[in-house]
Structures are given as structure tokens and as C-alpha cells.
Amino acid sequence: MTPNSDERLASIIRALTEVILPQLPPEASLAQEQLHLSVGHLQILRAQFDAIPAYEREELDDAITIGKALKTGVSGGVLTQQAVAGIGAAIAAADGSHVRGQCQAIHDAIDALVRAVAVDGDIAGKAELRKIILELEHVRAQKDRRWFAPFGFDTL
């Protein structure tokens, strides 16, 4: 593909930094701030561009992993069982054709399970829910922090 995505982003960044930024008057503080932030965003996007599909696919895979663990590990009454079935349905529909939407659907189903377990989950089910979420979200959070580390906020 010519021009490729990297070349297009690089040309935009150069135009913003070398042509537009020098023309901004010093008193245009908001414009200067937002231009710097825009360039920063674009530089990070450029660095991550090729890896985005794999990152989002991994997010979906991790949602399926936590969903399956909860589906088999959490027990309780009717509401809990219905919510567990909801997770199963969301996982079954996650064929990777729309990774962000399918990942969110699984997270929404897990949210429903957390609320259901609070109502009629049994003691073991409540403990297992907490254990699974904390363990697997710890793993997911480390990946997310590394992904967003280029923004410069994190002390990883």
C-alpha cells in the first residue's frame, strides 16, 4: 500500500510540528497545548498502529478466559444461574468478527453476574467470583499499563 499508514501519520506529524506549530502566536496557549497533545497522540498511535488488532484480539481472548472461569466457578440461586448463562451466550457469540463489541458484551455479562451474585450467590460462589476477577484482572491490568505507558503517566 502506497502511501502506507506509517508514512501518512509521519507526514501529518511533521506538518503539525514544523509548519503549523511555529505559526501559532505565543498567546494562543490552548492551541499550543492541544497541538502538542495531538502530536503526542499521533506519535503513540504511529508506534502502536500495527499492533492494535492483536492487542484488541488479546483483550477479547482475556475476556473469554475470565468469562469461562466465572462460568464454571461461580454458583448460586436463580439470578446467578441466569447470569452465568448470559456469560455463556456472550462467549458463544464471540467469534472475533467484531472484537471490541464482543469483548464489551462479555464484560457486560460479567457485570450482570457480579450484581446477581450479590443477591443470591452462595458463599463459595462469592469467594470464587472475587478470586477469579482479582487474579485475571491483575494479569489484564499489567498488559494495559504497558500498552498505555508511552503516554508518560505511568511509573511502571
Add this chain to the structure above:
Amino acid sequence: MNMQMDMESVNRRILDRRRANRSLPPYRAALSSEITDMLSGFFATARPGATISAVRRVGGGASKEQFFFTLTDGGHDESYLLRMDPRLAITETDREREFILLQAMQGIVPVPEAVWVDPNAEFFPQPAAIMKVVSGVTKPSSAGIKVSGLGTWLGPDLRAKLRDQFMDYLVTIHKFNWRTAQLRGFEIPDADPQQAARWSYNYWHELWHVDDGEARPIVSLTHQWLADNMPACDELVMIHGDYRTGNYLFDEASGRITALLDWEMARIGDFHEDLAWVLMQVFGTFEGSIFRASDLFEREEFIRIYEQRSGRTVNRKTLHYYDVMSSWKCFIITAANGMAAARAQHNHQDVLLTFLAATNVMFADDLVRLLSDNSWQGDAA
């Protein structure tokens, strides 16, 4: 009482306004020339004969549109700050409430003098307040450019000069006699011992839903944990709500704090809520393995000195609850509130809000760490 709907009236109005504003057209940053016209219109009523000049935008900050300007009346120049809401802010608050509290705090702790307020956007496109300009900086000139004062590095010299003032002003705020101050609109969460925590929880939880926060398992678990573990509040105090380095001005040469800023999240509540906010890792610094809250105090040192100077005992279980709530609030602010404003194009700096949203993963990890941590239980007795 409907426990899930129970919250301070001002927060109910803020949520209703936020819902209503979602359908409005995009918002754009105001131009200095437009602000000059608005100020001229306002002062034609508030101070007839006065003229406006030197309008310039204030840089930094993630929430409000702010402008310095000069008001000339009878040959005398005075410098003021206009503080105006965007259509949707990353933290949705009430200008009149902040205005009332700033006036009440005059002479008690250093605050900007709040002079005028337009709470219902009669003169400005959004609610606004005007206050006198106070000299000072929010970070040392050598600190480099950082967004929104997060993690400001003060260094040993300024740290030594600022820390006692920072602590003493916090203790003074918590000692403020709100019962005799008759602060219009400040309600008292004393219906039952959990009401202080419940008001905070209900407001932020509903705000999450108003802004269509995207579910994430650790956040779902936290919603439930906070609902299930609300602590009793033994003593209601005035809390600042956003007390940290970055939210006060200081004179760089002397290290004297000249003004405490950003009172918009202040309310009557549990002092542990303020302590936990101060102790948030994101507002502090790490020097090797040493963490300093607001780059001023190590965690245990902060708690110990607060107890000494306030005469209060910090309940570790309650503090843990508010530690969790603080990270949860920050997750909601960055992942839901800021992103809702950016998606709707209802803010003057969408690109900053999407940039700041990258911090939400740190708060998600904070929640995992805090909910996995039972070490506070050893100190609870």
C-alpha cells in the same frame, strides 16, 4: 428513603443537567474576543462604566475554561479570573456552591476572593464565577510540562517549606465550623451513620451510568464492594474533595502557599475521604521505592502527623474503603466522564480528555491491588 437514590440535592441537579446536556450540539472553545464581549455585557450590569482588557486564556487544567482579565474602573486596574464550565466537564460541579464556600473560607485558609457568580448562565454561555487573581504557581518552574498537575515533583527544598502548611490547612478545613456557617445548599448526611459514604457512592455510581461507562470486571466488583462495605462516619467535617499538590498556589521563592484552589468537590462528609484522596499514588511521586503523597509525605508519616495535629484517630478500615473509592472515582472521571464529554464533543479540549483517559488503566490496577490487599486489617484494632 430510597437508598439507591439518596444523595445531596446539588448532585441530583448536576446529574439531571448532565443528562439534559447530552442532546445539545457540539461545544467549542471560546475565543478571547467572545469572552471580552461576554465580560463587557456582564459588567455593564455588575459594574457600570468599568472596561475590560487583557483577556487571555489560562493554560493547564483539565476541567474548566479559565481566563485572566483586567477590569478598569475609575482609572484603577484590577486583575480577575473568569472560571466557566464547558458544556460537559471531566468533573461536573456547581459554580455557585464553590463560590459560596470560597467566600466562607476567606480568612480561614488562603483562598481566592470570589467576587461574582453567574450560576444560571444568564450572562455567559455556561455557569461561571469570577474571582480575584492570586499570585503563585502550582508547580516549580523546573518541573517541566505535565498535564493537570498529576505527580508534580517539588524536590527537597520546596517539600520542606510546603509540607507543614499543606497539613495545617487540611486540618483547618476539617476543623471548619460548618454548623454555624450556614452554607446555602450544603446538606448534612446525618440521617444514619452510612449516609456520608452512601451520598458519595450513589452520586459517582449514577454518574458512571449517565456517562455510559464501559463495564470492566474489576470495576463491576468494585461497584459491589463499595455498596456492601459502607463505613459509618463518626464525625462530619467539611472536606475539600480534591486536596493535593497541583491544587494550591505557592510563591516559588518563599514556598508560602498563597491559595488553595479547586473547591468544587467540597462537601460535608468523612475526613477519611480527603485523606485517601491525598494518598492517591497518581497524585504523588516515587523516588525509588519511596512513595510521597503529593510529593510531601510518605503514607504512614502523613497519617501519623494528621492524627497528631487534628487530634483524630484514623480508622484504617475506613481509610481503606476510601482508598478504594478514590481510585474508583478516578477511574470514573477518566474512563467515563472525560470520554463522554469528548465523544459528545461537549468540551473545549477533547484531545486532552482522550489523552488523560489513558490513566484509567492505572486506576483499574489500583483497584486490583487495593481489593487484593488485606494488610490494613492488621492495624484495624
